[in-house]
Amino acid sequence: NAGVTQTPKFQVLKTGQSMTLQCAQDMNHNSMYWYRQDPGMGLRLIYYSASEGTTDKGEVPNGYNVSRLNKREFSLRLESAAPSQTSVYFCASKKAGTSGSSTYEQYFGPGTRLTVT
Amino acid sequence: GDSVTQMEGPVTLSEEAFLTINCTYTATGYPSLFWYVQYPGEGLQLLLKATKADDKGSNKGFEATYRKETTSFHLEKGSVQVSDSAVYFCALSGDMGGSEKLVFGKGTKLTVNP
Numbered sequence: 247n248a249g250v251t252q253t254p255k256f257q258v259l260k261t262g263q264s265m266t267l268q269c270a271q272d273m274n275h276n277s278m279y280w281y282r283q284d285p286g287m288g289l290r291l292i293y294y295s296a297s298e299g300t301t302d303k304g305e306v307p308n309g310y311n312v313s314r315l316n317k318r319e320f321s322l323r324l325e326s327a328a329p330s331q332t333s334v335y336f337c338a339s340k341k342a343g344t345s346g347s348s349t350y351e352q353y354f355g356p357g358t359r360l361t362v363t
Numbered sequence: 364g365d366s367v368t369q370m371e372g373p374v375t376l377s378e379e380a381f382l383t384i385n386c387t388y389t390a391t392g393y394p395s396l397f398w399y400v401q402y403p404g405e406g407l408q409l410l411l412k413a414t415k416a417d418d419k420g421s422n423k424g425f426e427a428t429y430r431k432e433t434t435s436f437h438l439e440k441g442s443v444q445v446s447d448s449a450v451y452f453c454a455l456s457g458d459m460g461g462s463e464k465l466v467f468g469k470g471t472k473l474t475v476n477p
Contacts, residue, residue, distance in 0.1 A: 250406070277463075279464070286469055287469060288367075288452060288467040288468055288469040288470050289407070289452070289465075289467045290467075291464055291465075294464060304464070336406055336407065338407075340463070351397070351409045351412065352409075352465060354399075354406035354407040354408065355406050356404075356405060356406045357405075357406050
């Protein structure tokens with residue numbers, strides 16, 4: 247049981263290049279998320295997918311697109327990278343709904359460190 | 364909208380010292396509250412959570428109590444260890460159409476010296 251996996255771990259892009267960050271989970275979770283982490287900013291939600299076939303914008307979606315390929319996989323695409331997208335990107339997944347009054351926790355991947363020059 | 368404010372770091376303590384990291388929140392309704400921990404070079408992992416007023420979450424010697432009257436969820440540990448050095452994030456869950464999202468504080472970096 248690998249949990250949430252992300253590839254690549256590190257990436258350097260030039261301004262204007264495109265790339266796709268991959269995320270997969272093997273916990274049969276319905277909900278998946280993409281965050282970016284910047285110094286002093288905490289984590290900010292880029293996009294999320296409540297279930298297979300649906301995606302929605304989060305707090306900072308501009309410059310990104312996502313695809314929920316199937317229940318396991320949720321990719322994040324940068325069509326034309328900009329230096330402002332230099333960040334650490336985390337994917338997370340969660341079982342949908344609640345257990346009694348308790349919401350389920352989100353499980354995070356190890357992150358992708360992206361630098362755009 | 365929902366928001367979380369936690370004390371800014373960095374925090375530097377000696378081993379066996381008492382730790383408090385303050386966290387307050389603004390939210391509509393009755394969110395669940397979380398503390399996540401991020402060790403160097405890793406993703407976030409859940410440390411503890413509380414789902415309703417007066418609940419106490421606890422794990423690995425850390426505790427936090429959900430205080431609705433003060434909208435707070437402060438993290439405490441009686442005796443920190445070097446291995447507790449990490450970044451700690453306070454978060455709350457808000458509903459977004461059935462897929463709860465997390466709203467995070469900015470994180471507090473803790474360094475524990477031997």
